[in-house]
């Protein structure tokens with residue numbers, strides 16, 4: 329029996345779920361021990377490898393997270409806010425590392441993680457890639473160097489199946505810009521402009537979302553001044569960047585004390 333950390337993937341059939349399964353299966357640092365899907369999904373009860381169109385894997389897809397999490401060391405969860413809240417309670421009971429990639433979580437959803445983090449290591453980030461986490465640092469630095477006469481706009485583009493806007497990454501970048509400028513994002517956020525909106529509020533941080541085709545994820549932070557513009561950009565072309573980051577977070581969490589962490593902690597940035 330291997331002593332590599334055992335990992336469960338929730339939302340196994342999803343775009344990220346399948347990428348995570350391939351990443352964990354190919355890793356020599358972890359083993360895949362469980363796969364969870366929602367009740368009623370046609371993968372439930374099937375062998376995961378066969379459900380993905382390949383050879384049998386020995387892992388049966390379940391809709392019972394309690395069963396799947398027992399005996400695992402970490403769960404990697406890229407699903408939906410309501411599901412992630414439920415998984416957080418079960419991961420806390422099982423004392424697992426819970427890596428949360430799910431975006432679109434509101435204040436209540438995030439507050440609900442707090443009691444769970446007394447028992448589990450929770451690593452949550454709107455983007456698990458190295459590139460975006462570095463871009464976050466750069467955004468904070470540039471925002472700190474410029475005054476409020478420079479308008480800040482975060483522009484993001486994603487595939488046509490994405491259900492939340494602005495993206496989790498756009499919000500991370502907006503928070504970094506607000507921190508750099510020393511203001512609150514909640515009080516200065518401007519998004520969804522349509523119609524006679526009036527002039528842009530001085531000092532606002534704006535968000536725009538494009539949805540189309542199979543775009544993996546693109547983010548620009550625009551600093552628009554008088555007579556010049558600075559654009560910081562990240563372009564994701566492969567979901568493997570998020571899966572690699574999530575696996576790194578799951579392994580990093582193995583010897584950490586319970587609490588809430590993010591990818592900056594994992595990457596040491």
Ligand SMILES: NC(=O)C1=CN([C@@H]2O[C@H](COP(=O)(O)OP(=O)(O)OC[C@H]3O[C@@H](n4cnc5c(N)ncnc54)[C@H](O)[C@@H]3O)[C@@H](O)[C@H]2O)C=CC1
Pocket residue numbers: 338339340341342343344345364365366367369406407408410411428429430431432453454455456457496570
């Ligand atoms: N933090 C990051 O680096 C990244 C975050 N994401 C986020 O991850 C989430 C998922 O994205 P995709 O894979 O593109 O979506 P998707 O729709 O392809 O997959 C979500 C999966 O979760 C499953 N699911 C929903 N409720 C469930 C439940 N109660 N129990 C078990 N499974 C359940 C669905 O059946 C589906 O298979 C989104 O919130 C997205 O924004 C996506 C990419 C990177």
Ligand SMILES: O=C(O)C1=N[C@H](C(=O)O)C[C@H](O)C1
Pocket residue numbers: 431454455486487490494495496497498544545546
């Ligand atoms: O839904 C997606 O696809 C993505 N979601 C994350 C987000 O909301 O920022 C990360 C990435 O951009 C892909």
